[in-house]
Amino acid sequence: MAKVRGAVVVNNERCKGCELCVAACPSDVLAMSKHVNAKGYNYAYMANEEACTGCANCAVVCPDGCITVYRTKVNG
């Protein structure tokens, strides 16, 4: 059965660390980094890369448009 795998790229410098993407992710992929960007915000990153399905919910709710989403089918 084909499996869907996804990945997100977060624009670290644009992210304000509001954590809305973390709450919106149905697969618990995202978490907040311990590192901060130039503005002093902790930014979101993929903590659990394997679980991402590329549903784009995180990117849709992101108020600052920081998230780019990629998705592909993998034959498993």
Place this chain on the structure above:
Amino acid sequence: MKNEEVRMTTKDIIKPENLVYQKPEIMNDVPMHYCPGCSHGVVHKLVAEVIEEMGMQDKTVGIAPVGCAVFAYNYLDIDWEEAAHGRAPALATAVKRLRPDRLVFTYQGDGDLAAIGTAETVHACNRGESIAIIFINNGIYGMTGGQMAPTTLEGMKTATCPYGRDVKLNGYPLKITNILKELEGTRYITRQSVHTAAAVRKAKKAIRKAFENSMEDKGTSVVEIVSTCASGWKLDPVQANEWMEKNMFPAYPLGDLKNVE
């Protein structure tokens, strides 16, 4: 081919042909001044996406308000006019009458639209001007530090009603879209929110319909977005969404109020 699946890393997925979502090009790279988690950003993004999908970038005139969204003209790469406080629908009327081929929309908060701009809003809707009004309702004056707005909920605490809004003293929360739906000039009145991905997708459809009505000269469309003001409400963004669902939605129920086909 289990092995292939295991070997597939994030780097292999991040390729141009796999792209499914990115920030609309109309939205500039200028960092937005909004507080973290502000609903304004999401609505800006939706407006940009809809304009991009309609191919109207060169034919859109937005009217920026006074309030937090005053700098909207810095963030979306379309033509803008900046209105005096509350006068956005009057300015939009002028732009639309002079250039009927343009997509004209106003972008206003509750302090702008429902307080100082009530007269302009009501009369523009009553005249049935073919403009789209995007109305961000977060029940508070966010920009000036969280004072009471006409839309502030009963009992809600703000800087100017620290013991909660008392309806005997301050009146009732103004449900201005309910008033606007009674006017014959309005075509499409809806109340949406952007607290979940599903809600954002619904709000986008509503904005698209409002913009199409503007282009087809069908009368005034108002899209109210029940929004959060995490800083003004003194909550974190995720809590603000929960608070909104619990407290704002009973007072401002979501859905279409008027849709004349």
